[in-house]
Amino acid sequence: xxxxxxxxxDAVLAHVDKSLDGSLARLFDLIRIPSVSTDPAYRDHCRTAxxxxxxxxxxxxxxASVRKTTGHPMVVAHEKAAxxxxxxxxxxxxxxxxDPLALWTSDPFEPRMEALPNGxxxxxxxxxxxxxxxxxxxxxxxxxxxxVTGKLPVQxxxxxxxxxxxxxxxxxxxxxxxxxxxxxDAVFVCDTDMWDRETPAVTTMLRGIFSTEIEVTCAxxxxxxxxxGNAARNPLQxxxxxxxxxxxxxxxxxxxxxxxxxxxxxxxxxxLWKRLPFDEEAFLGDIGLKDPAGEAGRSVLEQIWARPSCxxxxxxxxxxxxxxxxxxxxKASAKISFRLVEGxxxxxxxxxxxxxxxxxxxxxxxxxFRDYGLSPATVMPIDSPFLTRTLQALSTEWQCEAALAxxxxxxxxxxxxxxxxxxxxxxxxxxxxxxRVHSPNEKYDLSSFHKGIRSWVRxxxxxxx
Amino acid sequence: xxxxxxxxxDAVLAHVDKSLDGSLARLFDLIRIPSVSTDPAYRDHCRTAxxxxxxxxxxxxxxASVRKTTGHPMVVAHEKAAxxxxxxxxxxxxxxxxDPLALWTSDPFEPRMEALPNGxxxxxxxxxxxxxxxxxxxxxxxxxxxxVTGKLPVQxxxxxxxxxxxxxxxxxxxxxxxxxxxxxDAVFVCDTDMWDRETPAVTTMLRGIFSTEIEVTCAxxxxxxxxxGNAARNPLQxxxxxxxxxxxxxxxxxxxxxxxxxxxxxxxxxxLWKRLPFDEEAFLGDIGLKDPAGEAGRSVLEQIWARPSCxxxxxxxxxxxxxxxxxxxxKASAKISFRLVEGxxxxxxxxxxxxxxxxxxxxxxxxxFRDYGLSPATVMPIDSPFLTRTLQALSTEWQCEAALAxxxxxxxxxxxxxxxxxxxxxxxxxxxxxxRVHSPNEKYDLSSFHKGIRSWVRxxxxxxx
Numbered sequence: 055x056x057x058x059x060x061x062x063x064d065a066v067l068a069h070v071d072k073s074l075d076g077s078l079a080r081l082f083d084l085i086r087i088p089s090v091s092t093d094p095a096y097r098d099h100c101r102t103a104x105x106x107x108x109x110x111x112x113x114x115x116x117x118a119s120v121r122k123t124t125g126h127p128m129v130v131a132h133e134k135a136a137x138x139x140x141x142x143x144x145x146x147x148x149x150x151x152x153d154p155l156a157l158w159t160s161d162p163f164e165p166r167m168e169a170l171p172n173g174x175x176x177x178x179x180x181x182x183x184x185x186x187x188x189x190x191x192x193x194x195x196x197x198x199x200x201x202v203t204g205k206l207p208v209q210x211x212x213x214x215x216x217x218x219x220x221x222x223x224x225x226x227x228x229x230x231x232x233x234x235x236x237x238x239d240a241v242f243v244c245d246t247d248m249w250d251r252e253t254p255a256v257t258t259m260l261r262g263i264f265s266t267e268i269e270v271t272c273a274x275x276x277x278x279x280x281x282x283g284n285a286a287r288n289p290l291q292x293x294x295x296x297x298x299x300x301x302x303x304x305x306x307x308x309x310x311x312x313x314x315x316x317x318x319x320x321x322x323x324x325x326l327w328k329r330l331p332f333d334e335e336a337f338l339g340d341i342g343l344k345d346p347a348g349e350a351g352r353s354v355l356e357q358i359w360a361r362p363s364c365x366x367x368x369x370x371x372x373x374x375x376x377x378x379x380x381x382x383x384x385k386a387s388a389k390i391s392f393r394l395v396e397g398x399x400x401x402x403x404x405x406x407x408x409x410x411x412x413x414x415x416x417x418x419x420x421x422x423f424r425d426y427g428l429s430p431a432t433v434m435p436i437d438s439p440f441l442t443r444t445l446q447a448l449s450t451e452w453q454c455e456a457a458l459a460x461x462x463x464x465x466x467x468x469x470x471x472x473x474x475x476x477x478x479x480x481x482x483x484x485x486x487x488x489x490r491v492h493s494p495n496e497k498y499d500l501s502s503f504h505k506g507i508r509s510w511v512r513x514x515x516x517x518x519x
Numbered sequence: 520x521x522x523x524x525x526x527x528x529d530a531v532l533a534h535v536d537k538s539l540d541g542s543l544a545r546l547f548d549l550i551r552i553p554s555v556s557t558d559p560a561y562r563d564h565c566r567t568a569x570x571x572x573x574x575x576x577x578x579x580x581x582x583a584s585v586r587k588t589t590g591h592p593m594v595v596a597h598e599k600a601a602x603x604x605x606x607x608x609x610x611x612x613x614x615x616x617x618d619p620l621a622l623w624t625s626d627p628f629e630p631r632m633e634a635l636p637n638g639x640x641x642x643x644x645x646x647x648x649x650x651x652x653x654x655x656x657x658x659x660x661x662x663x664x665x666x667v668t669g670k671l672p673v674q675x676x677x678x679x680x681x682x683x684x685x686x687x688x689x690x691x692x693x694x695x696x697x698x699x700x701x702x703x704d705a706v707f708v709c710d711t712d713m714w715d716r717e718t719p720a721v722t723t724m725l726r727g728i729f730s731t732e733i734e735v736t737c738a739x740x741x742x743x744x745x746x747x748g749n750a751a752r753n754p755l756q757x758x759x760x761x762x763x764x765x766x767x768x769x770x771x772x773x774x775x776x777x778x779x780x781x782x783x784x785x786x787x788x789x790x791l792w793k794r795l796p797f798d799e800e801a802f803l804g805d806i807g808l809k810d811p812a813g814e815a816g817r818s819v820l821e822q823i824w825a826r827p828s829c830x831x832x833x834x835x836x837x838x839x840x841x842x843x844x845x846x847x848x849x850k851a852s853a854k855i856s857f858r859l860v861e862g863x864x865x866x867x868x869x870x871x872x873x874x875x876x877x878x879x880x881x882x883x884x885x886x887x888f889r890d891y892g893l894s895p896a897t898v899m900p901i902d903s904p905f906l907t908r909t910l911q912a913l914s915t916e917w918q919c920e921a922a923l924a925x926x927x928x929x930x931x932x933x934x935x936x937x938x939x940x941x942x943x944x945x946x947x948x949x950x951x952x953x954x955r956v957h958s959p960n961e962k963y964d965l966s967s968f969h970k971g972i973r974s975w976v977r978x979x980x981x982x983x984x
Contacts, residue, residue, distance in 0.1 A: 092842025150844055220842055247746075261745065265843050274807030276958040279830040280726065280928030281712075283858055284813035284822040286806060290831035290853075291766060298763035301756060341751060342739030345883045348749035357749040365744040366755035367846050368837030373854060377557025377685055378730050378891040379615055380856055381832050381957055388755075389838060391845055393748055418810045426843040463745030464845075492846050493741040 059515055062203055066511050070198045074504055077194045078177075080110065081165070081503070084147070084186050085179045088163045091126055091148030091220045100126040100216045103147040107193075107214050114197045116212065121232075123224035126216030130232070133196070133210050138518050139440075140209040142238035142477065144467060145189025145245065146218030149181035150492045157494035168497070172251075176497040183489040187498035188244040189214065191484060191506030198511060207518035211236060215467070218245075221265065221427030222466050229474035240440040241471045242513075246483030248502070249457035250331070254448040254509065256441060257481035259359060259460035260468050262394035262431040264403050265367075267424045268296070268411055269387040277382040287418050289386040290371045296414050297388060300364050305349045307364045307392070309410045315397035319360050327355050330457065340488060359460030363393040391427075393464060400428045429466030435478055440517065444480055447512040451505060484509065524980055527668055531976050535663045539969055542659045543642075545575065546630075546968070549612070549651050550644045553628045556591055556613030556685045565591040565681045568612040572658075572679050579662045581677065586697075588689035591681030595697070598661070598675050603983050604905075605674040607703035607942065609932060610654025610710065611683030614646035615957045622959035633962070637716075641962040648954040652963035653709040654679065656949060656971030663976060672983035676701060680932070683710075686730065686892030687931050694939035705905040706936045707978075711948030713967070714922035715796070719913040719974065721906060722946035724824060724925035725933050727859035727896040729868050730832075732889045733761070733876055734852040742847040752883050754851040755836045761879050762853060765829050770814045772829045772857070774875045780862035784825050792820050795922065805953065824925030828858040856892075858929060865893045894931030900943055905982065909945055912977035916970060949974065 070077075089103035090096040104120045104127045111118035111131040118131035126148060134140070152162040160166045165179035177187060192212075199206050213236060217224055229236065249255040270289040277286055302308045319327075334354045338344055348357045357363070371386025373379035392403055408423060415421050435441075436458060448456035461481070471477045484506035490496045535542075554568035555561040569585045569592045576583035576596040583596035591613060599605070617627040625631045630644035642652060657677075664671050678701060682689055694701065714720040735754040742751055767773045784792075799819045803809055813822045822828070836851025838844035857868055873888060880886050900906075901923060913921035926946070936942045949971035955961045 092840075092844065094841065151838070151840060151842075153838070153840065219844075263745075263845075265845065267843070272808065275955065277806060278928065278957045279828075279832060279856060280728075280858060280926070281952070281956070282806065282823065283830040283856075283927060284826060284828035285803070285811045285819045286808055287810070287812040288831055290834050291762065294759040294762035294831065294834070297756065297759035338750070341742060341747065343737065343751055343883050345752070345881060346750045347752040347883075354750045358747065361749060363744075363749035365748040365845070365847055366753055366759065366837065367744060367844060368839045368848075369755050369759070369834050369851065370839035372831065372833030373616070373618070374833045374835035374852075375557075375616060375618065376559065377616070378732070378854055378856075379557065379684075379832060379957065380728075380730065380830070382830055383833075386834065387839075389843055391744060391748075391843075393745060416810060416812075418808050418812075461745070462748060463743065487746070490740065491746070492743045492844065 059518065063512060063515050066198045066202045067508055069202050070194070070507050070511060073198070077190070077507065078503070081177070081187060081190045084190065085165045085181050086163055089148050089216060090151050091217050093151055097126070100148060104129050104214070104216055107147055110193065111212060114193070115200050123228055125224045128216070128228055129212070129214040131212040133206055136205050136207065136209055138208040139239040140211065141517065142211045142213060142236055142241045143192050144213050144241060144243045145192065146185045146215050147189070148216040148219050149184065149186070150219050152180050154494065159495055170499070175500040177500060177503065178495055178497045180496055182496055183485045183498040184491045184496065185218065185245050187503055188483055188485060188506070191503060192244055192510050194507040195510030195514060198507070199514060207514045211238060218467070225467055226470050226474060229470055233475055237475050238477055240438070241477045241479035243465065243468065243479055243481045244483050245465055246461055246481045247485045247487055248483065249459055251486060252452065253454055253457055254452045254484070255457040255459040256444055256448070257459050257461045257483070258433065258436055260432045260481070261362070261462055261464050262398070262400055262429045262469065263391055263464035263466065264394060264400050264428050265389070265391040265426040266404070266407070267387060267389045267426065269385055269422045270415070271385045271420045272418060273382070273384050276384050279380040279382045282382055286382055287416060288382050289419065290383065292415065292419055293369070293371065293386040293388055296411055297366055297369070299410070299414060305347060307362065309403070309406050311406045312362065312403065314402070315399065316362060316395055317397055319356060330355070358462035360395055362395045362398055365391050367391055393462060395431045396433050398431065400430050404428060427466060429464060430469050432468045432472060438478060441480055443516040444482060444513050447516040448482070448509055451509045451512050482509070482513070524983065528977060528980050531663045531667045532973055534667050535659070535972050535976060538663070542655070542972065543968070546642070546652060546655045549655065550630045550646050551628055554613050554681060555616050556682050558616055562591070565613060569594050569679070569681055572612055575658065576677060580665050588693055590689045593693055594677070594679040596677040598671055601670050601672065601674055603673040604704040605676065606982065607676045607678060607701055607706045608657050609678050609706060609708045610657070611650045611680050612654070613681040613684050614649065614651070615684050617645050619959065624960055635964070640965040642965060642968065643960055643962045645961055647961055648950045648963040649956040649961065650683065650710045652968055653948055653950060653971070656968060657709055657975050659972045660975030660979060663972070664979060672979045676703060683932070690932055691935050691939060694935055698940055702940050703942055705903070706942045706944035708930065708933070708944055708946045709948050710930055711926055711946045712950045712952060713948065714924055716951060717917065718919055718922055719917045719949070720922040720924040721909055721913070722924050722926045722948070723898065723901055725897045725946070726827070726927055726929050727863070727865055727894045727934065728856055728929035728931065729859060729865050729893050730854070730856040730891040731869070731872070732852060732854045732891065734850055734887045735880070736850045736885045737883060738847070738849050741849050744845040744847045747847055751847055752881060753847050754884065755848065757880065757884055758834070758836065758851040758853055761876055762831055762834070764875070764879060770812060772827065774871050776871045777827065777868065779867070780864065781827060781860055782862055784821060795820070823927035825860060827860045827863055830856050832856055858927060860896045861898050863896065865895050869893060892931060894929060895934050897933045897937065903943060906945055908981040909947060909978050912981040913947070913974055916974045916977050947974070947978070
């Protein structure tokens with residue numbers, strides 16, 4: 055790194071610090087657009103968010119545009135004036151639904167600053183962290199570089215999608231159609247957590263996902279349980295039997311063949327993770343729990359980063375309002391997702407799950423399946439120079455050694471970048487474990503946002519050499 | 520029966536026939552009041568329905584009043600001018616909630632006449648059958664007797680409650696407080712089905728009920744299933760395990776001690792029921808089913824009339840809207856009801872159920888219970904002269920032998936009449952199996968209403984001697 059570059063970095067960081075209010079104001083504008091991707095009622099808002107981002111990137115000097123898909127649009131932008139490696143930055147502008155709304159302490163789409171006990175400040179809103187706050191750290195870093203030096207240290211392309219929370223159905227075809235335009239030397243994604251409050255992390259291991267909904271139908275109408283109870287099959291009972299059958303007594307997933315191809319974690323990684331300052335008791339204690347669930351005899355970290363899982367994300371049927379209604383419903387449904395690890399074939403898991411369910415449906419019932427997402431797990435190469443330099447830049451900004459981490463979450467797009475563009479991706483995020491992502495009162499710490507912008511300023515410079 | 524009485528009956532029946540339109544108009548007015556008892560939002564409408572009935576009974580010549588309770592009010596009315604036995608007629612003016620509203624073909628509270636394939640006409644509305652249509656058959660019979668003869672053949676008291684669909688919480692204290700006023704020679708209830716479309720029935724066997732809601736709580740917040748899945752206990756999984764554990768592989772209820780005190784049906788009743796023209800295949804086929812569920816090796820009729828049952832009436836938890844949300848909810852809940860038969864102690868069943876659930880809650884979860892109703896089964900004496908005369912009157916009106924039936928439903932008040940007033944009750948109803956009671960598009964056949972009124976005209980006369 056040249057000394058001139060060091061001077062540039064200092065000037066850009068100083069600019070970031072003094073223009074933080076403006077950065078926050080822009081983030082708030084973006085958050086106020088309720089771009090919930092899974093609910094068709096918010097379709098127009100998703101487009102508005104895409105247009106807002108495209109305009110903002112154009113204002114910085116990107117060549118930006120909103121691109122149609124069969125679902126919510128993509129935002130694509132380029133700033134390739136500089137020489138050096140070509141980075142593709144990915145984020146998503148869509149957010150999760152807000153229900154249960156009653157548990158929010160303020161309007162989910164009106165960001166609110168809240169003082170935290172540790173002296174930090176939280177930005178409370180849906181999308182504050184996932185992923186609007188995170189993606190804007192990168193955008194603001196680019197803005198600062200352009201404001202101070204008139205250019206970016208490397209060539210940058212940006213891709214923002216609006217269907218990440220809905221399983222990214224349009225992404226694969228879009229990447230296929232734009233492969234020549236988007237192919238880069240490395241992909242950076244900002245949608246993950248820090249290791250802990252002070253330690254930044256680069257994530258190198260992601261679980262895949264198969265998410266689906268099943269609906270069990272018995273009678274052709276709702277029935278009075280007094281008149282038909284016992285004799286008429288109850289779909290809530292059938293559905294509960296199916297859900298209950300998904301886990302073995304030892305906590306493992308009971309779908310036949312589910313663990314086919316799953317390898318034990320290499321000893322080197324086990325040793326590395328053992329050294330990480332991870333406190334199982336505190337991890338569970340923070341969410342009001344004590345005993346780890348899932349597979350007996352495996353550590354919490356291994357279970358959430360490296361073991362496949364099955365979770366029930368929603369169940370519904372019969373009368374669920376105030377009071378009581380003695381009904382046997384005609385239908386009952388469950389939303390179920392499987393987190394997948396390296397070695398598992400998502401299509402085979404899907405087929406095995408459907409066989410498992412069908413084997414438990416009596417001849418009087420029927421079942422229908424509706425799939426929402428299907429993506430394999432991905433493991434990043436840990437010897438890439440992009441990774442080494444990113445870790446250095448993060449360590450400099452946060453003044454501690456950045457961690458190499460796994461994550462239990464699934465970002466299906468990572469597999470697609472590898473598959474469609476031939477690019478490896480690095481996941482650098484500034485969210486924290488207590489951000490209540492996907493829950494009421496989601497938050498992003500002001501320090502995540504501020505030091506996140508500063509981190510990207512340094513990473514862009516570090517990759518320029 | 521005197522010849523003068525026969526002439527009176529003919530005149531009253533003729534009056535019923537020619538004033539049917541007026542009877543229907545009054546029923547429609549009552550139906551239009553959305554008196555849903557289990558939802559607090561409808562509290563005022565329940566009071567309006569009570570006041571409507573009190574005014575209508577007063578118009579006939581009853582001494583009628585609306586009586587306060589801690590819940591919805593009671594309607595009490597007397598017409599004791601005549602000599603002879605004293606009858607207490609019971610009905611309920613409250614109705615079930617209407618959801619799912621989308622499955623109604625018209626406004627549930629705007630009654631609609633619909634031609635049926637068999638040439639009859641249906642009154643389609645919430646409460647058309649249960650219990651507004653049924654209770655008005657008795658009121659209209661009284662009105663006709665008073666219009667034509669100026670008096671009733673017997674002494675009549677009327678009790679209408681507004682909490683039957685909510686487990687009748689105010690009834691026991693109300694009966695205790697008004698025992699001297701309401702004590703009668705027999706209680707008549709109109710809230711049951713005919714044997715089949717042409718055959719009237721008097722029901723002599725009622726199941727009791729224990730209805731409850733359980734809520735399982737795991738973490739203290741909703742969680743992202745990617746970040747916490749496997750390690751954090753999922754309340755939907757815990758709840759499904761509990762629900763699944765309630766039934767044994769042979770279809771019996773698995774709660775310990777559930778069948779304590781349950782006697783096998785006497786051979787005489789088994790023989791009687793075998794002679795009834797009941798077609799299991801048609802019974803299930805009418806609701807889109809084929810295979811009887813529940814206890815293996817027992818007939819459908821025995822299962823729904825004489826065996827205890829456990830039904831899941833509602834389950835809810837996690838994300839249940841459009842699309843998908845990878846959440847692990849903090850809570851999940853189920854509404855569960857047990858139908859009870861003679862010999863079962865409701866309180867013991869309640870305790871055994873709670874023990875069953877608590878034994879399946881890990882130390883990381885908690886469970887709360889909310890009870891909605893608790894009443895024992897009742898069996899009517901079949902040698903009462905009130906019963907014999909009622910069967911004769913019904914046989915005359917319908918021109919076939921009236922049936923003595925059981926019912927799977929629960930009318931908790933029947934036990935209370937015996938316990939608080941010392942009165943036996945007879946259940947005479949004109950509803951039909953396909954009335955979609957508690958379901959969308961509930962109906963009451965015009966012939967049920969018309970011949971129901973005529974039946975009460977004859978029953979009142981038959982009891983006068």
